[in-house]
Amino acid sequence: MSTGNSQNPKVDPKAAQEWPLWEVFVRSKAGLDHKHCGSLHAPDSAGAIQLAREVYTRRQEGTSVWVVQSKDIVASDPADKDMYFDPMEDKVYRHPTFYELPAAVDHM
Amino acid sequence: MYTQAMDLMAKEGGPAQKPLRSAEEVQLEARFEARIDDGGFIEAKDWMPEHYRKTLVRQISQHAHSEIVGMLPEGNWITRAPTLKRKTILLAKVQDEAGHGLYLYAAAETLGTSRDQMYEALHTGRAKYSSIFNYPTLSWADMGVIGWLVDGAAIMNQVPLCRCSYAPYARAMVRICREESFHQRQGYEALLTMMNHGTAAQKEMVQDAVNRWWWPSLMMFGPPDAESPNSAQSMRWGIKRISNDALRQKFIDATVEQAKLLGVSLPDPDLKWNEERQSHDYGPIDWAEFWRVVNGDGPCNRERLNARVDAWEDGAWVRDAAMAHASKQQQQDKEAA
Numbered sequence: 094m095s096t097g098n099s100q101n102p103k104v105d106p107k108a109a110q111e112w113p114l115w116e117v118f119v120r121s122k123a124g125l126d127h128k129h130c131g132s133l134h135a136p137d138s139a140g141a142i143q144l145a146r147e148v149y150t151r152r153q154e155g156t157s158v159w160v161v162q163s164k165d166i167v168a169s170d171p172a173d174k175d176m177y178f179d180p181m182e183d184k185v186y187r188h189p190t191f192y193e194l195p196a197a198v199d200h201m
Numbered sequence: 202m203y204t205q206a207m208d209l210m211a212k213e214g215g216p217a218q219k220p221l222r223s224a225e226e227v228q229l230e231a232r233f234e235a236r237i238d239d240g241g242f243i244e245a246k247d248w249m250p251e252h253y254r255k256t257l258v259r260q261i262s263q264h265a266h267s268e269i270v271g272m273l274p275e276g277n278w279i280t281r282a283p284t285l286k287r288k289t290i291l292l293a294k295v296q297d298e299a300g301h302g303l304y305l306y307a308a309a310e311t312l313g314t315s316r317d318q319m320y321e322a323l324h325t326g327r328a329k330y331s332s333i334f335n336y337p338t339l340s341w342a343d344m345g346v347i348g349w350l351v352d353g354a355a356i357m358n359q360v361p362l363c364r365c366s367y368a369p370y371a372r373a374m375v376r377i378c379r380e381e382s383f384h385q386r387q388g389y390e391a392l393l394t395m396m397n398h399g400t401a402a403q404k405e406m407v408q409d410a411v412n413r414w415w416w417p418s419l420m421m422f423g424p425p426d427a428e429s430p431n432s433a434q435s436m437r438w439g440i441k442r443i444s445n446d447a448l449r450q451k452f453i454d455a456t457v458e459q460a461k462l463l464g465v466s467l468p469d470p471d472l473k474w475n476e477e478r479q480s481h482d483y484g485p486i487d488w489a490e491f492w493r494v495v496n497g498d499g500p501c502n503r504e505r506l507n508a509r510v511d512a513w514e515d516g517a518w519v520r521d522a523a524m525a526h527a528s529k530q531q532q533q534d535k536e537a538a
Binding site for chain 1: 244247293296297300304307310316317372373380520523524527531
């Protein structure tokens with residue numbers, strides 16, 4: 094949802110001289126997901142990867158980095174949050190705890 | 202240091218209340234307030250009152266500026282650090298401060314301000330940064346004392362901000378606080394080394410540095426509660442969690458013991474334990490000096506700002522070259538495809 098700086102309508106158009114904005118995702122160790130950890134400005138993808146290392150992994154916080162230009166991220170609209178996510182609220186039968194089984198098979 | 206930002210806003214006219222609001226806006230605001238009351242977080246694209254946004258942009262960008270300008274007093278000593286060990290430590294610390302500035306600028310950008318706008322505000326002198334960085338770093342002992350007192354005060358100030366209601370700021374603060382504790386410890390350790398193994402002159406150097414940094418460090422917490430009228434609104438909104446005076450007291454109580462251990466005195470004849478309050482009493486702070494420094498008349502205001510502007514302007518060709526290279530590369534990739 095809120096991935097950071099993407100799609101912000103208020104950014105000044107004058108900001109075009111800035112280096113583009115990138116979102117940074119870091120995998121902290123093998124076996125874990127990449128996780129969003131912040132954003133940075135860089136001229137291109139190679140520069141973004143390089144700067145991501147300097148800015149977000151100065152203490153071995155990562156074993157892998159993804160970067161993606163913030164403008165390329167498509168996000169759901171927070172204004173639609175209720176309409177979009179609440180329908181799942183009453184679908185309790187999607188959870189294992191909904192089903193009561195005899196004690197004999199309780200660990201199923 | 203960072204709560205100074207909000208206190209300064211008060212001086213500039215305080216919150217602007219819009220008289221006319223649509224029914225929808227009233228409803229959105231009620232939902233916003235309810236979320237805050239629940240201890241919930243506000244994310245970048247959630248609806249928020251304009252004044253909340255403005256206060257945060259102000260505070261986060263000033264916090265970022267403080268980190269960036271904060272590199273200058275210490276940068277002064279990188280080439281003159283007494284050993285290679287101290288030099289690598291100082292380099293790492295200054296690099297952290299650059300990183301902290303970048304996390305914070307990124308957090309502020311989520312609120313709809315651009316990096317260039319924030320830089321412009323800093324470079325033209327419109328934006329403020331923490332008053333502490335307008336004092337000079339005269340001896341190597343200043344490096345230790347900055348770590349111990351200045352970073353110590355900053356940590357005291359910043360830890361509650363990890364629970365700030367604005368989530369991108371809170372997340373940046375979690376990262377910053379995790380890194381900041383090394384800053385304070387390395388400073389204290391450097392001072393211990395001087396006090397335990399140094400010559401008489403080196404010990405004197407430590408005491409002199411403590412004498413000069415003690416009061417400016419206390420000012421980092423911002424004006425007394427009675428004179429910071431915006432604090433109430435910021436507390437209400439969960440932007441600020443603990444009052445200036447409460448944090449200052451906490452800092453003093455923690456530091457007195459550390460000073461004893463180090464073998465230095467703190468330059469305040471009124472500083473003494475108050476059994477009844479279970480806290481230390483302390484002498485009056487020179488707020489006239491604080492406002493003088495905040496408003497541009499500290500010992501190093503001009504020097505700091507000039508150094509920052511020069512760095513930005515001298516780097517312009519590098520930024521332009523990197524962009525030119527990127528677009529050329531893109532063109533070549535397109536042609537090759």
